[in-house]
Structure formats: C-alpha cells, structure tokens
Amino acid sequence: xxxxxxxxxxxxxxxxxxxxxxxxxxxxxxxxxxxxxxxxxxxxxxxxxxxxxxxxxxxxxxxxxxxxxxxxxxxxxxxxxxxxxxxxxxxxxxxxxxxxxxxxxxxxxxxxxxxxxxxxxxxxxxxxxxxxxxxxxxxxxxxxxxxxxxxxxxxxxxxxxxxxxxxxxxxxxxxxxxxxxxxxxxxxxxxxxxxxxxxxxxxxxxxxxxxxxxxxxxxxxxxxxxxxxxxxxxxxxxxxxxxxx
Amino acid sequence: xxxxxxxxxxxxxxxxxxxxxxxxxxxxxxxxxxxxxxxxxxxxxxxxxxxxxxxxxxxxxxxxxxxxxxxxxxxxxxxxxxxxxxxxxxxxxxxxxxxxxxxxx
Numbered sequence: 001x002x003x004x005x006x007x008x009x010x011x012x013x014x015x016x017x018x019x020x021x022x023x024x025x026x027x028x029x030x031x032x033x034x035x036x037x038x039x040x041x042x043x044x045x046x047x048x049x050x051x052x053x054x055x056x057x058x059x060x061x062x063x064x065x066x067x068x069x070x071x072x073x074x075x076x077x078x079x080x081x082x083x084x085x086x087x088x089x090x091x092x093x094x095x096x097x098x099x100x101x102x103x104x105x106x107x108x109x110x111x112x113x114x115x116x117x118x119x120x121x122x123x124x125x126x127x128x129x130x131x132x133x134x135x136x137x138x139x140x141x142x143x144x145x146x147x148x149x150x151x152x153x154x155x156x157x158x159x160x161x162x163x164x165x166x167x168x169x170x171x172x173x174x175x176x177x178x179x180x181x182x183x184x185x186x187x188x189x190x191x192x193x194x195x196x197x198x199x200x201x202x203x204x205x206x207x208x209x210x211x212x213x214x215x216x217x218x219x220x221x222x223x224x225x226x227x228x229x230x231x232x233x234x235x236x237x238x239x240x241x242x243x244x245x
Numbered sequence: 246x247x248x249x250x251x252x253x254x255x256x257x258x259x260x261x262x263x264x265x266x267x268x269x270x271x272x273x274x275x276x277x278x279x280x281x282x283x284x285x286x287x288x289x290x291x292x293x294x295x296x297x298x299x300x301x302x303x304x305x306x307x308x309x310x311x312x313x314x315x316x317x318x319x320x321x322x323x324x325x326x327x328x329x330x331x332x333x334x335x336x337x338x339x340x341x342x343x344x345x346x347x348x349x350x
Contacts, residue, residue, distance in 0.1 A: 025329075025330055026328075026329030026330040026333055027333075029330070029333055029334055029337070030333050030337075033337065047254070048248070048249050048250070048251075050249045050250055051249070051251070051254055051255075051258075054250065054255065054258060055258050055261075058258055058259075058262040059258060059261045059262050059265055061265050064261070068261060076253040076254065076256070076257050081256065081257050081260055082260075084257055084260065084261060085260045085261060085263075088261040088264050088265060089264045089268070092265045092268045092269075093268050094268075095265070095269045096268045096271050096272035096275075097272055097292055097296065098292070098296070099269055099270065099271070099272035099276075100272030100273065100275060100289065101272075101289040102272075102273055103272075103273055103276030104276075104281055104286075104289070106273070107273075107276070107277065114273065115270055115274075118269050118270055118273045119266065119269055119270070121269050123296075123300075127293055127297075130292075130293050131293075173341065173344060173345070174337070174341050175315065175336070175337035175338060175339070175340035175341035175344075176337070177308075177312075177340075178312065178315050178316070178336045178340045179333060179336075179337055180300075180301075181304050181305060181308075181312070181316055181336070182316060182319040182332065182333045182335075182336025182337060183332075183333050184300060184301040185301060185305075185316045185319045185320045185332070185336065186319050186322070186323040186329045186332035186333060186336075187293070187329065188294065188297050188298070188320070189320060189323040189324050190323075197291070197294075200291040200294065200295050201291075201294045201295060201297075204294070204298045204299045205299070205302045207299070208298065208299035208300075208302055208303050209302060209306060212303035220299065220303055221296070221299050221300045222299075223299070224295065224298065224300075224302075225292065225295045225296040225299045225300075227295075228291055228294070228295025228296075228298065228299065229288040229289070229291050229292050229295050230288065232287045232290065232291030233284045233285065233287055233288040233291075235287065237283060237287075
C-alpha cells in the first residue's frame with residue numbers, strides 16, 4: 001500500500017501555531033496532574049521548591065524525575081549519583097528513538113533551529129507531531145508551539161502540588177497514575193492501520209512484558225520499542241504494491 | 246550555595262540533565278549519518294505504536310483490574326468519540342471512582 005504522502009521538508013509558517021497548541025490539549029490534564037503529584041512527592045522528600053523548579057526546567061522528563069526522586073539516596077556520593085544517572089538513562093533513552101524519527105522532517109532545517117527543537121521532545125508532543133506528519137504536515141511551528149506550551153505548563157504544574165503536599169499524599173486516589181497510560185491508550189486508537197502494521201506492536205508488547213518480568217528497572221521501555229521497530233524493518237514491504245485503486 | 250539550592254542536589258540534577266539531553270540530541274544527530282531507505286522508514290514509522298505499547302502494557306498488566314478497566318474505558322472513549330482529551334479524563338476518573346468505592350489496585 002503506497003499510502004505514503006510525499007513528505008515535504010520542514011518550513012516555518014505561523015498558521016500552524018494554534019493547531020499545534022490545540023493538538024497537545026489532551027496532554028494538559030495529565031501533565032498538570034502528573035506535575036502536581038511530582039511536586040507533592042518532592043515536598044515529602046524534603047526538596048525545596050526552588051530545587052523542584054530547577055529539576056522541572058532542566059531534566060524535563062516526568063517519568064524519569066518521578067522514579068529518581070522516589071529512589072533518591074539519603075546521601076549523594078559519586079556512586080549514588082551514577083546510579084541516578086543510569087536510572088534516568090534507562091527511562092529517557094526512548095527520547096533517542098523519538099528524535100531519530102524526527103530527522104527526515106527537521107533535518108532539512110539549519111542545526112541551530114533543529115537541535116534546540118529536539119530538547120522539547122516529550123512523549124505527548126512527539127506523538128502529536130508524528131500524527132501531524134503522518135497526514136502530510138511539514139510546518140515546524142506545529143511541533144515547536146505545542147512543545148513550548150507543554151514545557152511551561154509542566155514548569156507551573158509542580159507548584160500547587162508542592163504547596164498542597166498534605167492533601168496530595170496519595171495521588172493514586174485521584175487516578176494520577178493513569179494519566180500517562182490513558183493518554184497512550186487513547187493515542188493507540190488513531191495509530192491503528194490494520195493488523196499488519198500492528199505486528200511490531202505485538203513484538204514490542206511481548207518483549208516489554210518479558211523484560212519487565214526478568215530485569216529490574218525500566219529497561220523494558222527501550223527493549224520493547226527497539227524490538228518493535230526492528231521487526232517492522234525485517235518485515236517485507238507490504239505485498240499490495242500494485243496499489244488497489 | 247545555600248539551603249534553597251543545595252550544591253550536591255544541583256550536581257545530581259546536572260548529571261541527570263546531561264544524560265537526558267544526550268538522549269534527546271543523540272537520535273537526531275545519529276540519523277544524519279543513516280540513509281533513510283524504505284526499510285529504515287518502516288522502522289521509524291513503527292516507533293510511535295511500539296513505544297506506546299512498550300511503555301504502557303507492563304504498567305497495565307501489573308496495575309491490576311482497576312488500571313486495566315480504566316485503560317479499557319479510555320480506549321473505548323477514544324474509539325467512540327475520537328477525542329483524546331475526554332479519553333484521558335475518563336481513564337483517570339474511572340480509576341479514581343473505582344478506588345473510592347474500595348476496589349484495590
């Protein structure tokens with residue numbers, strides 16, 4: 001099936017700013033809830049609000065921040081910092097795959113534009129951008145505008161959580177732990193392109209479950225994602241090359 | 246520094262930031278040297294679904310019945326309404342309600 005719309009090189013035009021922001025709308029409740037829960041966790045762990053904001057602004061990876069703070073060592077030594085770095089890497093190495101997939105689109109821009117843009121990659125922002133690209137979009141503002149809004153929402157989100165830490169001691173009560181998985185589940189529906197294109201998903205799922213079961217930590221994300229993508233590469237080009245209609 | 250920004254904490258954040266930035270820039274940088282053949286294109290196209298499944302499925306399976314039910318509800322809403330926003334809210338609300346009613350997990 002040659003459903004591939006010719007993929008145009010990236011360009012900047014302001015008319016994609018609003019659509020880009022609207023496209024990340026579904027991420028906002030989850031981002032806010034997640035950031036609030038994270039702020040509350042940090043307050044309980046004895047971080048200052050200034051420290052929390054520095055972490056939000058620099059690391060900018062929600063899940064990695066959460067697991068790092070949850071397992072924060074009582075004293076920071078070179079070895080405990082190395083452990084934190086490894087933990088962060090296992091959670092965030094998926095960004096590597098995400099920005100790799102942005103190359104065919106953003107690679108046509110000058111590096112001083114494209115590399116800073118890659119710092120804005122998040123699960124939600126990237127998924128929304130890939131969906132836009134899938135439909136033939138090429139306007140760089142779509143991805144960048146959504147990414148900037150998500151970044152600032154994320155920065156703000158920890159503050160109420162930090163201040164209301166007492167009331168938010170159990171974020172599960174509000175379903176916060178479902179925010180990201182529910183968003184992922186919702187994004188899977190429009191990504192469905194028939195059973196053939198879902199074979200890599202199956203591979204990814206089986207590998208992720210197996211690795212999660214056998215190996216402690218978060219290696220299962222990158223292991224599953226890599227195996228899923230590799231299986232797609234190993235599969236032959238779809239047979240319907242003679243384009244039906 | 247002072248007690249608002251402890252220096253050892255800042256150092257730990259800096260290291261975490263470094264590995265995260267390397268992840269974010271590394272993939273984009275590496276692909277400069279990779280020829281995007283149809284095979285590579287298929288691999289890149291399969292990434293969104295693969296990452297979603299790899300990140301969410303173990304969470305769903307290990308989360309117990311409440312989490313699985315909430316995710317099923319989110320997907321159902323997404324199929325029927327084609328609205329991600331309502332789907333996320335539904336998933337969170339279903340889990341919160343089920344837990345308030347005393348269901349574990």
